[in-house]
Amino acid sequence: MTYSPLTPSGKGALITDRKVTDFSVAEIRALIARYEWLAFKQHPVTIDDLIPYLGQFGKLTENDRRQGHVLKIDASKTDQGEVLLGQGFMPLHHDGALMGNAIDLVGIFCVEYKEVTGGGRTFVSDIDGAIKDVPAETLRILREHGIEGRPVDRYYTAAADKWHAIPGFAEVAGKTYLNVGFPFRPGEQASWMLRIPGIDDDRCAAMFEEMRKIFMSDRYCYFHEWSEGDLLLIDNRRTLHGREAFRGKRALANLQVLA
Numbered sequence: 001m002t003y004s005p006l007t008p009s010g011k012g013a014l015i016t017d018r019k020v021t022d023f024s025v026a027e028i029r030a031l032i033a034r035y036e037w038l039a040f041k042q043h044p045v046t047i048d049d050l051i052p053y054l055g056q057f058g059k060l061t062e063n064d065r066r067q068g069h070v071l072k073i074d075a076s077k078t079d080q081g082e083v084l085l086g087q088g089f090m091p092l093h094h095d096g097a098l099m100g101n102a103i104d105l106v107g108i109f110c111v112e113y114k115e116v117t118g119g120g121r122t123f124v125s126d127i128d129g130a131i132k133d134v135p136a137e138t139l140r141i142l143r144e145h146g147i148e149g150r151p152v153d154r155y156y157t158a159a160a161d162k163w164h165a166i167p168g169f170a171e172v173a174g175k176t177y178l179n180v181g182f183p184f185r186p187g188e189q190a191s192w193m194l195r196i197p198g199i200d201d202d203r204c205a206a207m208f209e210e211m212r213k214i215f216m217s218d219r220y221c222y223f224h225e226w227s228e229g230d231l232l233l234i235d236n237r238r239t240l241h242g243r244e245a246f247r248g249k250r251a252l253a254n255l256q257v258l259a
């Protein structure tokens, strides 16, 4: 099966000819290995179909933040200041970093999408491609220092009163991938805080700003325009993903296959 890549760098595949549940596990594994993320459109499935289907790929995350296996991201927590569960911008990240979970696949399913303005797209970046444009000195610092993250939203299971070390790179299937998330920028409400130990705040911000421009450029980043029933299936460790801020009725369901 070949599809046209979603980024000029050759990653991502838009699948409109069959519904996800018509693919075998081996077919999806092969497509994820090749494209890193898959965007299914035009053949809606239900969340009740997806839970047992994705359960074939591994154990699904279940914790007290979820209803069963499902994390509802429906903007309902906006008033309580939870950025992740609200409408604010979410910078590039891997799922699971402040939850103590190694997550293999992330499934994001669109339950409702009405009257959305001002953004609301989920974006996925080809970090293996993008890293080639990042200055070697920045990569050296990330490799040697790693990063430290600290929760702001109550959502995360990691303690909010201390910094948590995160390695700058991690190995996936014999190859090394950038393992860091990105910080929030001035003016954005933060779901987490992030720093590079031993590097001052201004330098850290400048390094991430330079990387952000590369990772979110059209060459490496795909921006998914949601329709109800769409599914994004993402290799969590070989890509980074995030969300544009928005206004309106946008309800997504997040499912995670543990590594």
Ligand SMILES: [Fe+2]
Pocket (backbone or CB within 6 Å): 093, 094, 095, 241
């Ligand atoms: Fe996420």
